[in-house]
Amino acid sequence: MAEETIYLNQxxxxxxxxxxxxxxxxxxxxVRTFNRNSKSGGTLNSYENAKQVMKEAGMDKNSIYALQHFKKSKIPKIRKNPQHFSNKTRNIRLENGEVKKIHIRYIISFNGKKVIY
Known part of the structure; x- marks a missing residue:
């Protein structure tokens, strides 16, 4: 029986x-983990019902995007641009609200399908 596959761009x-x-x-x-500096990692982490962190229509004031960008403070906070495109990373939000940064090249499976490049 052939395993279902999906391309990374999809x-x-x-x-x-x-x-x-x-x-x-x-x-x-x-997703597999890997630390380029120490050359360690390789554990397989599975996340269910995750979402990519993004601006959502009709979001509530306690959403992650709102808390990061629309603070009550008048003093602007300087944030470093994560450069997700050039670093090949994405931020995902788990069901418990925790945000994880993943490297797209280390995605093993997506919705039960094996990821191929």
């Missing part, structure tokens, strides 16, 4: 496309 398109309500799409993803 995975990234599904992740960034909002649903009909303007909310981020939920997905299941399995």
């Amino acid at each position: 995975v990234l398109e599904i992740m960034r496309k909002p649903d009909s309500d303007g909310k981020a799409v939920k997905f299941d993803i399995a």
Whole structure:
């Protein structure tokens, strides 16, 4: 029996496309870890019902995007640009609200399908 596969560019398109309500799409993803500096890692992490961190239509004031960008403080906070495109990374939000940074080249499976390049 052949295993279902999906291309990485299709995975990234599904992740960034909002649903009909303007909310981020939920997905299941399995990603390997790796630390380039120490050359260590390789553990497989699986996340269920994760979402890509993005601006959502009709978001509440306690959403991650709102808390990061619309603070009550008048003093602007300087943030470093994460440069997700050049670093090949994405931020995903888990069900418990935790945000994880993943490297797109280490995505093993997406919604039960094996990811190929």
